[in-house]
Amino acid sequence: MTDKGLLNSTVNTPQDHVLSGVSLLPSPHLNLNNLDGIRREMAKVYKDMRRGSIPSQDGTRLVYVLGELRKVFEACELEKRIEALEG
Numbered sequence: 001m002t003d004k005g006l007l008n009s010t011v012n013t014p015q016d017h018v019l020s021g022v023s024l025l026p027s028p029h030l031n032l033n034n035l036d037g038i039r040r041e042m043a044k045v046y047k048d049m050r051r052g053s054i055p056s057q058d059g060t061r062l063v064y065v066l067g068e069l070r071k072v073f074e075a076c077e078l079e080k081r082i083e084a085l086e087g
Helices: 004-009 037-053 056-086
Strands: none
Touching: 037 056
């Protein structure tokens, strides 16, 4: 027996990039390759939430993902530094 909701959730549609009716497509100038870029994007999301241009629950989700990206970035940087010290 299959769950129709589960099957439908795996289909990619244009609405996949919309939360609460707000488009969340990435900006073409979005730079998440360093901590400063991640910080700037977090600040942008925060400002959008304060302005009311995105719902706070959506902004919270975005900031959470940005925080996870920060953690991965920091872990990769530490790994590179350790490899450099060992090499």
